[in-house]
Amino acid sequence: DTAVSQTPKYLVTQMGNDKSIKCEQNLGHDTMYWYKQDSKKFLKIMFSYNNKELIINETVPNRFSPKSPDKAHLNLHINSLELGDSAVYFCASSHHRNTNYGYTFGSGTRLTVV
């Protein structure tokens, strides 16, 4: 009955590969997000998405693309992985009219590119 679940929890892959991280929420929220926590521990937003619009942080390389098959899922696809992509990626969700009540985060996916 996990509210926001991500898979896999750990992902080790070689440079140049393409990989996906899946995210599902069962809270009935209409907005989902991907955040990246880098080696300096900063949590930065990568994307926010609801059924109306996708907002992309302009600093995110176009090798990263969110894919949403439905309102409960927002997967993160990464092409041509690079060493600098190693980080912990967090999925989150919220109701767009009540974001001041907090976002719900998944437990994170630790991606290691070797």
Added chain:
Amino acid sequence: DQQVKQNSPSLSVQEGRISILNCDYTNSMFDYFLWYKKYPAEGPTFLISISSIKDKNEDGRFTVFLNKSAKHLSLHIVPSQPGDSAVYFCAAQRDSGGGADGLTFGKGTHLIIQP
């Protein structure tokens, strides 16, 4: 261009005492401020928030104070308990009509409660 700053990487407090975590921000467009707590290998969990039209919000042992003129907020935990040991993130957002801009996080403060 760090818009949310937590200048104390760590803080050690004795059990039963008050813990005060500080946060400063630079963007005057922020309308909501939130505190998250994070344990290792878990995602951040929402703790408490405050709107920019208020200066205080209280929830049990947790109180957040906002000084808008100083662009400063603080989280008070009293009394501190061992389970409060975690990393605390300050976050802010603009009222962009849906929160689509997401949250801007500080770097976090590692709170350690000493028995």
